[in-house]
Amino acid sequence: VSITMDPLFLAWSSYRRRRFQRCADICSKLLSGSPYDQAAWSLKTRALTEMVYIDEVEVDQEGIADMMLDESSIAQVARPGTSLRLPGTSQGAAPTPAVRPMTQSGRPVTGFVRPSTLSGRPETMEQAIRTPRTARPVTSASGRFVRLGTTLFEYIFHLENDVKNALDLAALATEHAQFKDWWWKVQLGKCYYRLGLHREAEKQFRSALTHQEFVDTYLYLAKVYQRLDQPITALNVFKQGLDHFPAEVTLLTGIARIQEEMNNMISATEYYKEVLKQDNTHVEAIACIGSNHFYTDQPEIALRFYRRLLQMGVFNCQLYNNLGLCCFYAQQYDMTLSSFERALALVSSDEEQADIWYNLGHVAVGIGDLTLAYQCFKLALAFHNNHGEAYNNLAVLELRKGRIELLKFILMYIYSKHFTSSTLSEIKCYLKLIIELLADNCQRLVSEHLFTVLVISLILHIGLHKNHVVYSQIILQDPWLIVQ
Template sequence: MEVEYRILNLFKSKQYDECIKLCSVALQNRSDQMIEFLQMRAMTIQTKIAGNGYEEVEYYPQQDDDYVSTAVAKTPRAGTSFLRESKTAQQFKKTASAATATAKSRGYTKTGRARSARSALHTASRASRAATALAGGAPFSAATPLSLRFMSKDDKLFSPASKTLFEYVYYCEGDVRKAMDIAFQAQKVNDTTDWWWNFSLARCYYVLGMYRNTEDCLRNALKQNKHIAIYLRLVAMYVSLNQPLSALDICKQGLSVFHEYTPLTLEQARVHDQMGNTTLALKEYRRVALEDPSNTEAIANIAMFNFYNDQPEIALRYYRRLLATNIPGSEIYNNLGLCCLYCNQWDLILPCFRQALYFSTNTENKSDIWFNLAHVALSTGDMALARRCLQVSLAINSEHSGSRRALYALDVKTSRVRKV
C-alpha cells in the first residue's frame, strides 16, 4: 500500500518523471491496472506539455494540393483568402531596413509569401507549435502498459480507461489510426451522447487531412456540448482550408457563448492580421490586452503597430512592459534599442543592443543586431563604424542580404565622394 500511496502522491504533486519511474519498478513484479492507469496519464500529460499548451491554429500547414481532395481554389475571391500579400506585409518590408532583427519577413511554408507584421517579435510568435498528435511516435517499449488494452467492455472502468488509452496512443505513440480504432470501439459500447469521442475523432481526421470528416464530427460534438476546444478546432480547420471568413464566423459564434474569451479573440485577431485588416486586428489585440494584460503576442503586436505608425515613444512603453513581464531576450532588447534610437534617447541605445547581443543565441539574430548597430552608426554620421558593423554582420551570417546591400551602397557612396 505504501508504493501505491507514493505513486498517487507523485502524480498529484505533478512529479511525473519520478511517478513514471516508480510505476515501472512497481509493475516489474505484478500487474496492477491502477498503477498502469496512472503511468499512462503521467506519460500523456508530459507529452502534451512538451508539444503544446493547447492545440493552436497552424497557418499554412505543409500539404500537397495535387493529392488533397479538399484543396481550395487557386483564384479565390478578393478578401476571402489568405493567399495574397497584404498591404501590411508590403509596408512591413519597406521599413525592414530599420528593424531587420525583429521585423524581418519570413516565408510561409506553403506559399513562400512574406508573413504579415504579426511575426515581427519572435517572442510573440508561436514558433514552438509542435504537432502534438505526432509528438511521440515511439514504438512499444518494455515499460509500455498493456493490460488496459485487454479490459472487458463490461468493466465499469472501461469508459475512463478507454479515454486514457486513446490519449496515450494518440500523443505518446503517435499512431492516429490505432487511436481511431479505439474511439470507434468505445463509441459502440458507450452512449453516443458523449461529445468527447466525436471531438477526438475530429482530431484524428484533422491529422490525416480529412477535413470534411473533421467538420462533420466537430459539428456533431458542438450539438452535444458547447465546448471551447471544439470552437478552436473548427477555427484551425477553416484556416487550414484557407477559409478565413468561416473561421471568423466560428470565432463570433464562440464569443457569443464564451464572452471575451482570450484564445478566441486572439485567433480572430490573427485571422484579420493574415487577411491584411490591420485596423481590425489591432482592435482585437487591444481587447486581448484588456482581458489578459500579460499576453505577450497582443502587447508585441500593439507595440509594433505603434512603432511603424511613427509613434516610437508609445511602442517603447509596450516593449518595456514586455521586458517586465517576460523572460529577457535578444528580440525585446533589440526592439527597445530601436525605439530608443527613434526617440533620441542616445544614452540607452548602446546598452540595449549590448544586452541584445548578450542574449542572442543564433547567428541570424546576431547578424540582424549588428545590422541595426550599423544603422545607429549611420544616424550619428560615423561611416567607418557603420562599415565595420556591416562587415561583422556578414562575417557572422554571409547570407544576410540587408547587410550586403547596405555595404554595397556604402562602397558606392564612398567611391563617389572620392571622385568629387
C-alpha cells in the same frame, strides 16, 4: 514504527507536481509486482503522455509537402480579403512592405513568434510549447474502463504517434457511447485533421458542439477552416464561440491572429486591446500592439509596451533588440547602445546575433558613422552568411565608396546561389527521367557519350545564365555526378 506513504499516492503526488519521469518510474515498480493494476497503468500512461504532450490547438506546422500537394482548396483565385494566401489584397490600412518587413509567405512580420510559425522554431517540440493547461477535459462518460480508454487514446496519439490505431480506438469508443460522447468526437476530429481529412474533421467537431459547448472545440473547428483557407468562416466560428463564452481570451486572440494574417492591422489591434482588457498580462497581445505602433511611426508608444514586457519578467534578446530600435527612433540615444549590449549578451543562435548586428548597422547609418555601419554589416554576414538584407546594405556602402566591381559581386551573390541550385535540380530531375526511360526501353544504361550530349541539350534548353558557365563546365567534365 515507521510509516511509509502509499506508492500509488506518491506517484500521483509526483504527477501533480509535474515530475512525470519520477511518476512513471514509481508506477513501473508497482506494475512489476501487480501487472494488472489498472490505476497504475492509467497513471503511468498519463505521465508518459504529459512528457511529450503538444497542445494541438496552438501547434499547426504546415510543411512544404502540405502546401504543394494541397487538394482541398475551394477556389484557385480567391476573392480579395477572403484568403490567407493572398494577404495583400485586404484593405486594412496597414503599412506598406517598404515600411514593415514581410515574411517569405507575404505576411507582415508579427510582434510575437507563435508556435505555428516556422521562423524561430526551437530545437524540440517540448521547448516550443510549455503550457500549464491540463491535457484533457473531463469526459461525459464514467467508469474506470472509460477513464483507462481516454488515457490509452492520448498515449497512442501523442506518445506513439500512431494516428491510425488512435482513430480506430476513438471510433470504437464513440460507437460504444452510442455517438453521444462529445469528447470522443473531438478526438475523432483531431485524428481526421492529422490525416488531412479536413471535411471529416469538420463534421466531427460540429457534431461535438451539438452535444457540448466547449472552447477548445471552437478552436479546433476554426483551425480546420484556416487550413482550408477560409478565414471568413473561421472568424464566424470564433464569433459563435464568443456568443456562448463572452470575453474568452483564446477566442479573441484567434480573431486577432486571423486579422493580422490578412494584413488588417487596425482590426487586429482592436481585438488585441480587447484581449488586454480581459487579461492585462497577455504577452502576445502586448508584443503585437507594440510592434504595430513601431511600424506606424510611433516608437514612443511602442517603447511603453516593450517596457511593460520587461516589468512582467520577459527577458530575451529579441525584446532588448526591439527596445534598442524603439529608443533609437524615439531619439533616446542613451538607452540604445545599452539595450543592444544586453541583447548581444542574451543571444542563443548565430541568426539572432546577425540580426542584432544588422540593426546596429542601421543605428550607425542613422548617426552618420558609415565605417561602424560597414563593420556591423560585415559582422552580420560573419554570423549568418545568407543574410540578404546585410548584403544589400553592404552593397550600398560599397557604391558610396565607388567600388563598382565589388558591388556587382555582392549583389550577384544574393541570388546566384539559389538560381544555380534550382537550375541544377531541374537538370537532375530531367536526367533521371531520361535514364529511366532509356533503361526501360533498351534494357541497359545510356552510354557516357550520349549522356553528355543530353546534358548539353538540357543546358541549352533550360538556358543557364552566363554567370554560371563555370558550373556547367563542371557538370560536363563529370556528368554522372549530378545523378548520384
